[in-house]
Amino acid sequence: MRQSSLFLPTLREVPSEAEIASHQLMLRAGFIRQLVSGVYSYLPLGYRVLRKVTQIVREEMDRSGAQEISMPAIQPAELWQETGRWEAYGPELMRLKDRHDRSFVLGPTHEEVVTSIARDGINSYKKLPVNLYQIQTKYRDEVRPRFGVIRSREFIMKDAYSFDTTREGLDRSYQAMYDAYTRIFTRCGMDFRAVDADAGAIGGKGTHEFMALSDIGEDTIAYCSSCNYAANLEKAEVVYQGQPSEEAAAETERIHTPGVKTIQQLAEFLAVPAENTVKSLLFKLDQQYVLALIRGDHELNDVKLKNMFDANVISMASEQEVKDILGSPVGFVGPIGLEGKKVTVVADHAVKDMVNAVTGAGEVDYHLKNVTPGKDFSVQQYGDLRNIKEGDPCPQCGEEIRFARGIEVGHVFKLGTRYSEKMKATFLDEQGKEKPMIMGCYGIGISRTVAAVVEQNHDENGIIWPRSIAPFEIHLIAVNVKNEDQLKLAESLYETLLAAGYEVLYDDRPERAGVKFKDADLVGLPLRITVGAKAAEGVVECKVRKTGESEELSTDQLLDYLKATLSKL
Ligand code: 9G3
Numbered sequence: 001m002r003q004s005s006l007f008l009p010t011l012r013e014v015p016s017e018a019e020i021a022s023h024q025l026m027l028r029a030g031f032i033r034q035l036v037s038g039v040y041s042y043l044p045l046g047y048r049v050l051r052k053v054t055q056i057v058r059e060e061m062d063r064s065g066a067q068e069i070s071m072p073a074i075q076p077a078e079l080w081q082e083t084g085r086w087e088a089y090g091p092e093l094m095r096l097k098d099r100h101d102r103s104f105v106l107g108p109t110h111e112e113v114v115t116s117i118a119r120d121g122i123n124s125y126k127k128l129p130v131n132l133y134q135i136q137t138k139y140r141d142e143v144r145p146r147f148g149v150i151r152s153r154e155f156i157m158k159d160a161y162s163f164d165t166t167r168e169g170l171d172r173s174y175q176a177m178y179d180a181y182t183r184i185f186t187r188c189g190m191d192f193r194a195v196d197a198d199a200g201a202i203g204g205k206g207t208h209e210f211m212a213l214s215d216i217g218e219d220t221i222a223y224c225s226s227c228n229y230a231a232n233l234e235k236a237e238v239v240y241q242g243q244p245s246e247e248a249a250a251e252t253e254r255i256h257t258p259g260v261k262t263i264q265q266l267a268e269f270l271a272v273p274a275e276n277t278v279k280s281l282l283f284k285l286d287q288q289y290v291l292a293l294i295r296g297d298h299e300l301n302d303v304k305l306k307n308m309f310d311a312n313v314i315s316m317a318s319e320q321e322v323k324d325i326l327g328s329p330v331g332f333v334g335p336i337g338l339e340g341k342k343v344t345v346v347a348d349h350a351v352k353d354m355v356n357a358v359t360g361a362g363e364v365d366y367h368l369k370n371v372t373p374g375k376d377f378s379v380q381q382y383g384d385l386r387n388i389k390e391g392d393p394c395p396q397c398g399e400e401i402r403f404a405r406g407i408e409v410g411h412v413f414k415l416g417t418r419y420s421e422k423m424k425a426t427f428l429d430e431q432g433k434e435k436p437m438i439m440g441c442y443g444i445g446i447s448r449t450v451a452a453v454v455e456q457n458h459d460e461n462g463i464i465w466p467r468s469i470a471p472f473e474i475h476l477i478a479v480n481v482k483n484e485d486q487l488k489l490a491e492s493l494y495e496t497l498l499a500a501g502y503e504v505l506y507d508d509r510p511e512r513a514g515v516k517f518k519d520a521d522l523v524g525l526p527l528r529i530t531v532g533a534k535a536a537e538g539v540v541e542c543k544v545r546k547t548g549e550s551e552e553l554s555t556d557q558l559l560d561y562l563k564a565t566l567s568k569l
Contacts, residue, residue, distance in 0.1 A: 003508060022147075025522070039153055049470070053469050066132065066177075068132075071110050075105050077102075091143075106139035114132055115439070122437070128165045129172075131161070131162040134158070135156065135446060138159075150451045155446075156447045159441065160441065161439060161440070162441075170439070174414055181210050191213050192212050192406075193223065194208045195235075195406070196232065197411065199413060200303075207412060209408050213405070213406055213456070216455060217406040227397040229395065237388070238384050238395070239392070251370060257367045262331070267296065278293050278335070283316060290343065292305055294386055298387070299389075302314055326362065327341070334360035336376055336377050347373070348384065349382050359371045408448075411442075411443045412443075417437070417438060420438070450469070453469065457524075464545050467569040470524075470525055473526060474527050475504075475520045476490060476506045476507065478491075478507065481508055493529065496559075527544060528545060
């Protein structure tokens with residue numbers, strides 16, 4: 001491609017709304033442009049990268065035996081009513097009406113559509129297993145789009161759905177997708193981890209998230225310093241090492257603590273460590289109120305709490321609800337004196353061992369000390385309700401847990417029969433018995449993967465594309481197109497490289513050298529060949545964008561050099 005004819009609107013300055021490197025660089029390098037908040041256009045170079053990632057995904061999905069289809073973005077509301085999701089989702093689900101005033105959704109995902117296709121097209125165990133996938137635009141009206149294409153309202157996803165006759169079949173389909181994802185992200189040059197994750201609203205048992213490691217990642221990963229354990233913080237289970245305290249339980253005392261509301265203030269005011277205090281947090285889980293007790297130095301994990309009650313919706317109670325349900329002001333809530341209140345009290349395992357703890361007294365400016373579970377209050381259920389902490393023992397091997405941040409680029413789920421039952425997608429088994437198909441679903445954020453790779457591969461001058469998904473492999477630069485020798489050599493090299501099958505972006509613009517080199521660093525192609533002062537001697541400079549290492553070569557050494565060098569990038 002000649003750069004003099006390439007539509008590449010680079011920017012000198014950093015757009016103010018771009019907070020992270022990938023967003024800044026993809027805008028500055030002319031790869032994307034925002035149409036409106038959370039909605040992006042992909043310009044020629046950006047689209048070439050998207051196509052490369054899509055091609056890798058397609059190859060590995062086909063290799064796994066999955067079959068590519070295309071499903072509509074416009075989906076009738078009736079399908080979503082069959083699964084109850086029309087009512088379950090809020091403003092994030094984009095809805096529209098057609099000319100006959102019928103309701104539709106703009107597809108954020110395709111479980112309903114693909115299950116209706118399976119229901120109509122499969123009726124016998126002989127036709128299973130099947131894995132159908134598509135690579136298509138999804139629509140989710142994010143409340144706060146941010147980070148460019150990482151959290152946008154329209155994005156490209158590969159979504160696959162497997163249908164099996166047995167759970168063992170699902171396990172095989174799931175493993176095939178897990179392995180395909182490992183190959184895909186490896187080929188994209190990404191540093192990633194597959195982590196145990198929570199199934200969330202989609203339900204089903206067993207799910208992994210594929211996380212691109214990055215400090216700007218919204219997710220926290222708890223991983224083991226020695227074994228292969230890794231889990232989303234939402235899911236990471238805490239190993240309960242019960243160590244009942246030997247301390248004798250003393251009589252509770254009411255203490256005046258004017259204006260002391262937070263655990264920190266309480267610990268300072270009473271000069272007691274945070275682990276001697278109990279946090280009491282009121283939640284609403286579906287229609288019931290739950291008071292969750294947690295040790296003062298721990299963090300409540302609301303996903304674990306939600307799963308303890310298998311609830312669909314969880315929310316922190318408002319100040320008014322705390323007053324109405326517990327008769328206590330916020331900041332002074334405690335587990336004592338709740339008999340007769342319409343609330344269920346649960347607690348994290350660590351609370352069970354506490355003796356003579358400090359809790360809220362249930363009235364303004366008062367706390368209680370020497371509070372002991374069993375003696376002073378009862379707990380309906382203990383469970384793992386806290387976030388794991390760095391340094392906690394790994395649930396798999398006991399070694400230290402560490403934290404990292406990640407960008408979720410893939411997610412694989414074992415759905416079970418959640419959709420097939422609701423939509424009566426059944427098959428007749430060997431005995432002619434009607435059974436619901438057993439499903440799995442598998443997503444990859446294609447556009448998000450591009451941004452995650454940029455997050456992991458850039459420097460202060462610009463992007464550093466791995467060869468596998470770079471928009472072009474080689475940046476050929478004629479330093480001064482007015483110089484006869486340079487232009488002649490550059491033009492002939494361009495033809496030679498194309499004939500050798502390389503993807504070449506040839507900067508033939510009548511621009512100053514400095515501008516050309518800055519743009520080349522910004523766009524970030526893996527290898528740069530500069531035709532400059534030594535053109536007359538047939539000598540060019542080759543520079544590897546990733547390492548900065550460069551060397552001068554005569555043109556007859558060039559093809560061997562490229563073969564050896566590009567295979568490593
Ligand atoms: C919605 C809206 C947002 C959503 C969903 C539904 C996330 C929704 C989960 C999934 C599960 C899997 C197939 C590919 C892999 C992921 N956000 N999810 O179901 F209506 Cl507005 O999408 N789907």
